[in-house]
Amino acid sequence: MESWAGVAEDQLIARAQAGQAEAYGELVRRHQARVFGAVRRVVGDADEALDLAQEVFVRAHSALAAFEPGRPFGPWIARVAVNLALNWVQRRRLPTVTLAGDEEATGAARPPPDYSADPERLFLSGERRAAILAAIAELPPHYRAVIELRHVQDCSYETIAATLGIPLSDVKSHLFRARQQLRRRLEDER
Amino acid sequence: MSHLPAETIERLLDGELGPEEQAAAEAHLAGCAACAGELESLAALFAELGALPPEQPPVDLRPLVLARVAPPPWGPRAWALLITQALLVLGLALALAPLLAPLLGAWNVPLPAFSLPEVALPDWVTSPDELWALLGSGGAIPVLEPLGALDPASWAMLIGIAALAWLLLNGYLLRMAATAEAKKGRS
Numbered sequence: 390m391e392s393w394a395g396v397a398e399d400q401l402i403a404r405a406q407a408g409q410a411e412a413y414g415e416l417v418r419r420h421q422a423r424v425f426g427a428v429r430r431v432v433g434d435a436d437e438a439l440d441l442a443q444e445v446f447v448r449a450h451s452a453l454a455a456f457e458p459g460r461p462f463g464p465w466i467a468r469v470a471v472n473l474a475l476n477w478v479q480r481r482r483l484p485t486v487t488l489a490g491d492e493e494a495t496g497a498a499r500p501p502p503d504y505s506a507d508p509e510r511l512f513l514s515g516e517r518r519a520a521i522l523a524a525i526a527e528l529p530p531h532y533r534a535v536i537e538l539r540h541v542q543d544c545s546y547e548t549i550a551a552t553l554g555i556p557l558s559d560v561k562s563h564l565f566r567a568r569q570q571l572r573r574r575l576e577d578e579r
Numbered sequence: 580m581s582h583l584p585a586e587t588i589e590r591l592l593d594g595e596l597g598p599e600e601q602a603a604a605e606a607h608l609a610g611c612a613a614c615a616g617e618l619e620s621l622a623a624l625f626a627e628l629g630a631l632p633p634e635q636p637p638v639d640l641r642p643l644v645l646a647r648v649a650p651p652p653w654g655p656r657a658w659a660l661l662i663t664q665a666l667l668v669l670g671l672a673l674a675l676a677p678l679l680a681p682l683l684g685a686w687n688v689p690l691p692a693f694s695l696p697e698v699a700l701p702d703w704v705t706s707p708d709e710l711w712a713l714l715g716s717g718g719a720i721p722v723l724e725p726l727g728a729l730d731p732a733s734w735a736m737l738i739g740i741a742a743l744a745w746l747l748l749n750g751y752l753l754r755m756a757a758t759a760e761a762k763k764g765r766s
Contacts, residue, residue: 410649414641421641426634439636443643450648513630521627539593540628546595564593565586572624 393418398462406453413453417446420463424470427541431474431533433526441477445470467542468552471534475553478530524574531555532567539564583607583614592618592625661750668742676735 393401393415404412424445429438449466456465513521525533534553538544544552549560583604590596591604608615 410645413648414645417641417644418639421639422633422635425636425640426631429634430631435637439638439640442636443640443647446640446644447647450644513627513632517627518631521631536628540625541631543629546593561586561590565589568589568621568624569585571628572620575624575627 399458402453402456402462403458405450406456413450416462420466421446423463423467427467427470427537428474430522430525430537430541431471431530432478437477438474441474442470445473448473464542464544468538468544468548471537471542472552475530475534520575521571524571527574528567528570532563532570535560535563536567536571582611583617585617588614588618588621592621657750661746664746665743668746669739672739672742673735676732676738 393411396404396412396415398416398419401412401416405416421442425438425442428441428445429435432438432441445466449469452469456462525536528536531553535549538549538552539546546557546560546564549555550557553560555563587596587600587604591601596604608618
């Protein structure tokens with residue numbers, strides 16, 4: 390059996406496009422955490438997120454033939470995931486649920502501010518992470534989607550607008566309001 | 580002293596300000612503690628949001644996704660098995676047909692006598708015989724023979740064809756069942 394772990398992503402995509410299911414399986418393995426996390430943050434419910442994450446990969450497989458070689462797969466499938474999750478939530482109008490797990494508090498320290506274009510990933514304590522996820526879960530679905538795309542998936546305003554099919558002005562206003570709500574909610578937590 | 584709009588501070592953090600706007604905003608921030616504090620607070624939020632880690636799903640999605648996008652392969656092994664089975668069945672049918680033919684002949688169910696229905700024939704056709712002649716049967720009404728009248732070779736062929744049809748249908752059904760099972764298997 391061929392080992393896929395060392396195969397470059399471009400190669401995997403090319404092989405998957407040629408019909409090699411196992412190559413696509415490796416792409417799923419590499420990106421499932423990103424997709425599941427994005428879907429769960431937008432949808433809220435872990436069981437539904439699991440089903441939707443599968444659906445994301447199935448739909449992406451259908452669209453794989455049109456995928457341009459050389460493009461990064463991860464950001465693309467993350468956008469597919471957020472879009473699908475948002476559509477699903479809006480169709481179902483799910484009640485807001487908390488994403489906070491039962492992680493134990495480990496004593497959160499406030500991270501230093503850093504607004505460089507490519508900030509290093511900070512370590513979030515379990516408690517702080519749960520608080521952030523809970524605050525995101527309380528946002529309206531379209532706010533959750535823009536927060537996910539901008540802050541977790543690093544999409545530009547234009548990419549968010551194209552992904553969600555909304556005007557650029559809506560992206561800016563959604564982001565602004567979502568951040569205001571998050572700040573209020575998280576400041577209450579402190 | 581007026582302060583920077585909150586939206587401007589956010590766009591600065593997002594890297595979405597033009598060069599002139601950015602320069603103006605940074606000049607303001609250098610001399611305004613309130614706006615600098617607002618920037619710091621927002622930057623902390625941005626950093627925390629950006630630090631949300633990927634989340635592994637509770638189960639590996641690979642087999643679940645592959646079961647939906649790639650049905651179980653119908654590869655060379657499956658074809659070899661099917662062809663081997665088909666040849667065995669044909670061989671058995673040919674070997675057993677002489678033995679089976681007399682037994683199967685006992686099923687000789689006489690076909691019911693039938694006659695042509697009374698139909699209104701065109702004026703230029705004077706009798707049913709003439710109609711058959713016109714249709715190319717040479718004037719003789721064909722008579723269907725009961726199964727028992729078939730010879731062993733015909734029986735062998737009949738059994739072989741039926742067995743092949745069964746095999747192919749069975750293979751198709753198994754394949755469909757495996758695909759359906761794989762789709763269901765995500766739970």
